Amino acid sequence: MIILANILIVTTILIGVIFLLVAAIGLIRLPDVYTRTHAASKSATLSVMFILLGVFFHFWLIEGHVNTLVLLGIAFLFITGPVGGHVIGRSAYLTGVKLWEDSVKDELAPVIAERKKRHEQK
C-alpha cells in the first residue's frame, strides 16, 4: 500500500514539476506578451494544481491527515490563474502592446477601433 501511495505521490508531483519547467521554457522562448501569458497562465496553473494534489495525497495517504485547505487552494488557483492571465493579456492589448510580427489574425482590432470611434463621436 505504502509503495502504491508513494508511486501516486511521486507521479503527481513529477507531472507538476515538468509542467512548471514547460511554463518556464515557454516564458523564455515565446516571442510576445500574449503567447507568454498563454504559457504562464495555463501551464503554471496546471503545474501548481498537480503539485498541491501531490501534497494532499502525501498528507492523506502517508500521514493520515485530510487537509481540505489544500483542496480549497486547488479550486482557488483553478479560478484565479486563468483570470489573472486574461487580465494581463487584456491590459497589454488595451495599452497598445504589439503582437508578434508574424501573427496572422487580430480579430479584436476592428472592435476596439469601432468602439474608439463611437467614443469620440459622443
Add this chain to the structure above:
Amino acid sequence: MKTNDVILQTATKVVFFIIILFSIHIFFAGHYTPGGGFVGGLLTASGIVLLLLAFDLKTVTTTLPINYTVMTSIGLLIALATAAGSIFFNVPLLTHAFDYFDLPLLGKQSLHTAVFFDTGVYLVVVGVTMTIIQSIGDDD
C-alpha cells in the same frame, strides 16, 4: 473609453467568498495552528481590496457601508475592555481565563477570553488597512 471587464467581475464574485471564509477560518484557528487576528484581518482586507479592483470605490462603499475609522476604534475598545476586565477579578492586567463548555452541536469546546482580544486586533487591522487604501484611492 469604458472597458468591459465582465470576466474579472464574475471571478471576483466567486473568489471574494472563498477569501472571506478562509480569513474567518484563519481567525478562529489562530489558537492551535498558524493564523490569528492579524493575518485574518489582512485577508479580509485583501478580499475587500479585490472588490475595489474589480468594481469601483462608489459601488463598494454602497454595498459595504462601513465606516472604517469607527471600526478601528471599536476594535481598540474591545482590546482595552479585555485588558481591563481582569482588574475586576483581582488579577494582573491582561490576564486571560478559559474554561470548557458543552455547546450544542459542537460538543466539548474550550472558550478563551483571548478570542475577544483577537477580535479587537482583527477589527483594527481591517479598519486601518481599508482606511489607508480608501484614502489613497479616493483623491482624484
